[in-house]
Amino acid sequence: MSSKATIYSFLFLGLAVTALLIVAPVVYAVSLSFYQMDSFVGAPKWAGLDNYTRMLSQWVFWRALINGFIYSFGTIIFQVVLGIGFALVLNQVFPGRNIVRGLSILPYLLPTVVVVLTFKWMVDGSIGVLTTMMSALGLPQVQWFESPGAAMASVILVSVWMWTPFVTTTFLAALQTVPSSLYEAAKVDGTNAVQRFFHITLPMLKPILTVIVLLRAVWMFNKFDVIWLLTQGGPVGATEHLAILSYKQAFGQFDIGGGAAVATISFAILSLVVFIYFRLFPLDTE
Amino acid sequence: MTRSSPRSLAGRVALYAAAALIAVYSAFPIYWMVVSSTRAPQALINSTSLLPGPFTWEYYTNLLELTDYPSQFLNSLIVAAVTVVVTMVFSIMIAYAVTRHRIRGKGIIVGAMLYAYMFPPLLIAIPMFSIFAKLGLGDTLTSVIVSHLTLTLPLGVWFLWGFFKSMPFELEEAAMVDGCTRLGAFLRVVLPLSLPGLITVAIFSFLLSWTDYTYALIMIGSDANKTVPVGLASMVGSFDLRWGEIMAGSTLIALPLFGAFALLSQYFIQGLGAGAVKG
Helix, strand or coil: CCHHHHHHHHHHHHHHHHHHHHHHHHHHHHHHCCEECCCCCCCCEECCCHHHHHHHCCHHHHHHHHHHHHHHHHHHHHHHHHHHHHHHHHCCCCCCHHHHHHHHHHHHHCCHHHHHHHHHHHCCCCCCHHHHHHHHCCCCCCCCCCCHHHHHHHHHHHHHHHHHHHHHHHHHHHHCCCCHHHHHHHHHCCCCHHHHHHHHHHHHCHHHHHHHHHHHHHHHHHCCHHHHHHCCCCCCCCCCCHHHHHHHHHHHCCCHHHHHHHHHHHHHHHHHHHHHHHHHCCCCCC | CCCCCCCCHHHHHHHHHHHHHHHHHHHHHHHHHHHHHCECHHHHHHCCCCCCCCECCHHHHHHHHHCCHHHHHHHHHHHHHHHHHHHHHHHHHHHHHHHHCCCCCHHHHHHHHHHHCCCCHHHHHHHHHHHHHHCCCCCCHHHHHHHHHHHHHHHHHHHHHHHHHCCCCHHHHHHHHCCCCHHHHHHHHHHHHCHHHHHHHHHHHHHHHHHCCHHHHHHCCCHHHCCHHHHHHHHHHCCCCCHHHHHHHHHHHHHHHHHHHHHHHHHHHHHHHCCCCCC
């Protein structure tokens, strides 16, 4: 086979696979949002913008949107702050450092199901280890999933535990790229560790931090499994965000058009947020 | 230690305390999962001891003998293995074509792949479910594998794109001057040299597929075809809650991941730094 033929056959396959797996489903999903369908095998009826007006006129939609923002902001802030803090500690020299570094990544490897089930077991009403520990310490009983506020806090807590290691690991790797001469010079100038962090480390790592925050924001906004497994969006919709709403519409009520419309809207919002974000924090690396 | 000033005692104590806190925070739930999965039933309900024991294997034997867990474990293995192989084959070809030739269409592929990072899961799951239902392939492992590919392929192409880009053209040109065809140069020179990148892609594809709950939940209806994450989650909803068995099942899904991580942690960390992401 000639050189050109090899490359072109690779490229053709690439285009075909991309079209089939990535482009086609999304185009199909968007087109479904303009049809009315009561079952996945039934005949679609053209509905124009009905699905959109119907979803947008329901307050459940707006509640889901707000919940999604609360969940994403809450999880991102804690992940980033904790992750940076962990990375700074793990960047120091101490005996057993590699073991602690390894342990700090483990939560990220676990399947969501495992994390959620273990958490539920740990906070189980009377015999969970966290429950008994907290009552031994004299702390009040927490109803983790009963009240709206507590349910949202639980969902955020579990998510932060799972996804902090991503921030820790990427930030720790980035810390290695800051030249130590900068710190030495700053030390000579009589700065303290906090000043060095805010005036050297953070500015140097701003590009990578920009990417980390964006990636985390996108993934957290789209997160479905952890919330579904913990609360199914409850109690009374307190943790229901757009992904859960879309799932419930399409697979719970068999309102496929409505579910597709919600998924399309959430993708549009995400694209818009990413666009604005890059306007605010342009990547100055090429 | 390269730092010039020796730490004060108070500083060292604070550092060790912080490190210990990170270790306990990260590892305790995992430790507790394993401890619970081996603790005898009476103690599981009554004991407040944080140390392991009294031991039992009964949850494991129950799980393996009385439930669908073994066959679901096999389903998960099949799905993950096929996903990894297909991802590798296509992402290698696409990434190579995209980096090695100035051709139209390459922007579309890379752009689509990057955009696919942002797809809400339901934006893929709804049309996939509908398509597979119409094809009569609903509730099959194939449908799960195809939906996993929408996650793993963008990751593979994106990561290998960066990897191949940094590899000099001269390598293949030298091989081609020596009489290799383009394909031969690719197979004998480029692929072996990209092994670290390929391993990273394999790890993350496996991780994404093995840990996925969302797509398997939507695509699979019957107990026999469930993957372990979905099978295990549905055990919680059943009439009597058996925490011992559930923790045993959780341990068995997590262990292969920890084993792989212990062996391959360098690739894993390298991949995270270069934009290979799981959720």
